[in-house]
Amino acid sequence: MSELRKDPVIGRWVIIATERQNRPGGNLSPLPPAPPEGFCPFCTGNEHLTPSEVLAFRDPNTSRDQKGWWVRVVPNKFPAMSIEGQNRRIGEGMYDMMSGIGAHEVVIEDPLHDVGMPDMPVKQIEEIFWAYRERMLDLHRDLRFRYVMIFKNHGARAGATLAHSHSQIIALPIVPKRVQEELDGARSYYEYKERCVFCDIIHQEERDNLRIVDANEWFIAFHPYASRFPFETWIIPRQHESFFSDIQINEVTDLAAMIKRALVRFKNILNDPPFNFVIHTAPFTQSESPHYHWHIELIPRLTRIAGFEWGTGFYINPMSPEAATKRILEAQHDIEEAQVGSSTG
Amino acid sequence: MSELRKDPVIGRWVIIATERQNRPGGNLSPLPPAPPEGFCPFCTGNEHLTPSEVLAFRDPNTSRDQKGWWVRVVPNKFPAMSIEGQNRRIGEGMYDMMSGIGAHEVVIEDPLHDVGMPDMPVKQIEEIFWAYRERMLDLHRDLRFRYVMIFKNHGARAGATLAHSHSQIIALPIVPKRVQEELDGARSYYEYKERCVFCDIIHQEERDNLRIVDANEWFIAFHPYASRFPFETWIIPRQHESFFSDIQINEVTDLAAMIKRALVRFKNILNDPPFNFVIHTAPFTQSESPHYHWHIELIPRLTRIAGFEWGTGFYINPMSPEAATKRILEAQHDIEEAQVGSSTG
Numbered sequence: 027m028s029e030l031r032k033d034p035v036i037g038r039w040v041i042i043a044t045e046r047q048n049r050p051g052g053n054l055s056p057l058p059p060a061p062p063e064g065f066c067p068f069c070t071g072n073e074h075l076t077p078s079e080v081l082a083f084r085d086p087n088t089s090r091d092q093k094g095w096w097v098r099v100v101p102n103k104f105p106a107m108s109i110e111g112q113n114r115r116i117g118e119g120m121y122d123m124m125s126g127i128g129a130h131e132v133v134i135e136d137p138l139h140d141v142g143m144p145d146m147p148v149k150q151i152e153e154i155f156w157a158y159r160e161r162m163l164d165l166h167r168d169l170r171f172r173y174v175m176i177f178k179n180h181g182a183r184a185g186a187t188l189a190h191s192h193s194q195i196i197a198l199p200i201v202p203k204r205v206q207e208e209l210d211g212a213r214s215y216y217e218y219k220e221r222c223v224f225c226d227i228i229h230q231e232e233r234d235n236l237r238i239v240d241a242n243e244w245f246i247a248f249h250p251y252a253s254r255f256p257f258e259t260w261i262i263p264r265q266h267e268s269f270f271s272d273i274q275i276n277e278v279t280d281l282a283a284m285i286k287r288a289l290v291r292f293k294n295i296l297n298d299p300p301f302n303f304v305i306h307t308a309p310f311t312q313s314e315s316p317h318y319h320w321h322i323e324l325i326p327r328l329t330r331i332a333g334f335e336w337g338t339g340f341y342i343n344p345m346s347p348e349a350a351t352k353r354i355l356e357a358q359h360d361i362e363e364a365q366v367g368s369s370t371g
Numbered sequence: 372m373s374e375l376r377k378d379p380v381i382g383r384w385v386i387i388a389t390e391r392q393n394r395p396g397g398n399l400s401p402l403p404p405a406p407p408e409g410f411c412p413f414c415t416g417n418e419h420l421t422p423s424e425v426l427a428f429r430d431p432n433t434s435r436d437q438k439g440w441w442v443r444v445v446p447n448k449f450p451a452m453s454i455e456g457q458n459r460r461i462g463e464g465m466y467d468m469m470s471g472i473g474a475h476e477v478v479i480e481d482p483l484h485d486v487g488m489p490d491m492p493v494k495q496i497e498e499i500f501w502a503y504r505e506r507m508l509d510l511h512r513d514l515r516f517r518y519v520m521i522f523k524n525h526g527a528r529a530g531a532t533l534a535h536s537h538s539q540i541i542a543l544p545i546v547p548k549r550v551q552e553e554l555d556g557a558r559s560y561y562e563y564k565e566r567c568v569f570c571d572i573i574h575q576e577e578r579d580n581l582r583i584v585d586a587n588e589w590f591i592a593f594h595p596y597a598s599r600f601p602f603e604t605w606i607i608p609r610q611h612e613s614f615f616s617d618i619q620i621n622e623v624t625d626l627a628a629m630i631k632r633a634l635v636r637f638k639n640i641l642n643d644p645p646f647n648f649v650i651h652t653a654p655f656t657q658s659e660s661p662h663y664h665w666h667i668e669l670i671p672r673l674t675r676i677a678g679f680e681w682g683t684g685f686y687i688n689p690m691s692p693e694a695a696t697k698r699i700l701e702a703q704h705d706i707e708e709a710q711v712g713s714s715t716g
Contacts, residue, residue, distance in 0.1 A: 033595070035560070036552040038684060040686045040688055041685075041687045042598075042688050043687050119578065120571050175683055177682060204682065207684070208380050211380045212380055230466070251378075251463075302682065304681075306682070336647070336670060338520055338548070338549050339551075341386070342385075344389065
């Protein structure tokens with residue numbers, strides 16, 4: 027049985043998820059063993075190898091847990107947390123723990139094994155984000171949960187155990203530390219300025235025009251001023267919205283197109299690095315607020331990780347976000363020139 | 372020129388250190404290129420390849436920047452921060468930055484290339500910790516600095532660019548976020564309980580006796596209750612002390628012996644993983660306090676890093692600290708049995 031434990035000094039919760047040692051590649055060796063050739067539980071035709079689906083976008087003439095889907099969400103076979111039971115908070119001497127109640131699901135993003143998110147049509151990425159939204163709203167109804175984390179690990183070095191393109195959903199009885207820090211920081215800023223700090227960032231970025239890598243009607247993508255990593259990218263809605271799950275149909279189209287362009291840039295310009303993205307949205311326990319503004323943080327894994335970040339919370343970034351933006355925009359320009367050249371030549 | 376930039380939402384400072392792209396292996400490729408065979412600026416005989424030493428423990432008959440030393444501290448050739456200039460705090464629109472004033476030094480831990488810290492005699496590790504202390508006290512005199520971070524990256528996956536055993540010292544005009552969180556958390560605990568949270572942790576660990584992996588007169592080593600990583604180890608003085616730099620001679624002997632045993636365990640039991648350690652001590656700007664208690668955090672890099680920790684501050688640890696402790700103590704016992712067997716057989 028998993029449990030949540032609280033660091034007694036800084037108050038960070040950690041999942042101690044002992045079941046996960048049993049998953050393929052989940053042992054403590056530095057790199058995961060390659061899964062047996064031809065075996066992939068996420069491929070269409072292998073639906074019986076996963077737990078039964080909780081959501082699928084599929085041809086109406088097909089049945090649950092059969093072929094015919096284009097996006098499929100299943101419980102994680104090796105969950106970090108268990109869906110059964112009640113939240114219990116327990117003291118262990120001076121320490122605090124909670125029973126590891128939560129949901130842990132996998133979004134299988136494509137029926138085919140070799141299609142990565144940058145290769146998918148925008149329409150397919152839209153469908154994936156609709157699946158995220160639908161699961162978030164459904165998990166929202168479970169009052170044991172305070173937060174739903176949605177994230178994607180692409181590539182073994184970024185934490186993915188299976189090559190087949192997928193993302194993960196974890197519903198938690200707590201608000202993760204980083205999100206809580208954002209909520210607290212944004213509230214302080216609002217109390218001082220009576221403006222949303224994220225809205226102010228959007229205005230500042232548009233005025234400076236040094237770190238914006240992409241923009242469309244509903245979203246902008248930029249390298250944040252205090253980037254921790256080269257090419258760290260935030261994608262944020264221009265309109266103030268606290269909850270990702272309030273996203274509208276025209277926004278999803280713009281978001282999917284922007285995600286695709288970002289991932290295609292990573293693939294073409296940065297040589298297909300491993301990457302992670304995480305959706306930051308307000309916790310269930312709060313209503314639409316004037317200070318919190320949902321967004322996506324996207325990080326390509328280019329640099330070796332020095333490691334002392336865990337001990338210090340302190341990052342050293344070898345490339346300024348302005349230099350990274352310049353590199354992206356120039357490379358993008360060259361690629362477009364080449365495309366124009368080849369189509370007219 | 373480097374600069375420190377502050378995240379406008381959560382207040383974390385990041386170094387944007389553009390000079391570091393020029394160092395060997397400092398480009399953005401995922402893994403560092405192997406340095407040319409036989410070339411190592413840290414080896415004895417190559418003293419002319421590093422900046423001039425700021426400290427060396429050496430034979431009194433030898434000269435500065437020549438052979439004859441056993442621990443040598445030099446400025447980093449590719450520093451994250453620059454020692455020249457004044458701290459300036461500047462607003463850039465809504466953003467905050469500081470000029471990147473700081474010291475960045477390398478502690479060369481042994482004259483020979485192939486000697487790792489677990490292979491060194493305890494006496495040599497003592498000398499390394501004396502060098503840390505001496506540099507910390509010296510940097511303390513520079514009023515531009517608020518904090519000195521001392522850390523070690525062992526192995527390329529843990530962030531080391533050079534194989535020759537070394538550690539790093541960074542003096543900063545700010546207190547790193549994680550240390551500030553510990554200070555704040557420890558102060559809140561003290562206000563509530565009128566006891567040091569770290570002293571309470573020591574008592575709790577001694578009472579539970581489930582997570583202690585080593586103990587001697589002056590220190591204990593344990594896997595913390597809310598460990599983020601398997602075999603994450605804290606080494607903490609039993610006596611309440613805020614500053615690492617107040618360490619006494621008999622304590623250094625005990626500390627060096629404990630560090631060596633921990634690293635030998637990692638090497639023998641965990642198959643020589645990359646690892647990091649970081650010294651957490653109180654900032655210069657505060658005096659000895661009843662709430663802060665210095666310690667060392669030591670993390671072997673066994674698991675792949677899932678990556679979403681950066682986006683969430685949330686960790687999933689696949690092994691409980693109690694199971695990790697059991698595994699260490701059993702393996703230690705087996706090794707000692709084998710040694711007794713072979714010496715008496």
